[in-house]
Amino acid sequence: MRRERLSTRPSPDARHDFLVELNGQPLPGVRLTLRLVPDLLVPEPASVVAYLAEFAGFGGTGGSAGGLEALAVAILDDLNNELVPRWVEVAVESDVPLPHRVVIEDRQPTWDNPRLLGRLRLL
Incomplete structure (x- = not known):
């Protein structure tokens, strides 16, 4: 059900790689x-807000069942299913009970853009 909250629009130009970054x-x-490099579809930012609201009852963070790792994997799976981006990176972090950050990424098997990804490392 939460995936249904994600709506998309066509990419303005699927010939070019460009970066979309959203925070929530x-x-x-x-x-x-x-952060993602779209292929044919771009997420509607307002729908991402509605999508994130669906995690209100998610299995918890920190030491709770699943934690930030499970949250990052769930978001990555949903985005891959609905958007099929060329490349996607999901980072989730919390300061409680201590600073904890999880970063996961995925890409289409035939996609590579070393110059773009190299620039991302600097951000």
Whole structure:
């Protein structure tokens, strides 16, 4: 059901690689940074807000069942299913009970853009 909250629009130009970055708060005290290189579809930012609201009852963070790792994997799976981006990176972090950051990425098997990814490392 939460995937249904994600709506998309066509990419303005699928011939070019460009970066989309969105930030949000899927759970209280948890920060999300989502970066992706779209293929044919771009996420509607307002729908990402509605999508993140669906995590209100998610299995918890920190030492709770699943934690930030499970949250990052769930978001990555949903984005891959709905958007099929060329490349996507999901970072979730919390400062409680201690600073904790999880970063996961994925890409289409035939996609590579070393210059773009090299620039991302500097951000």
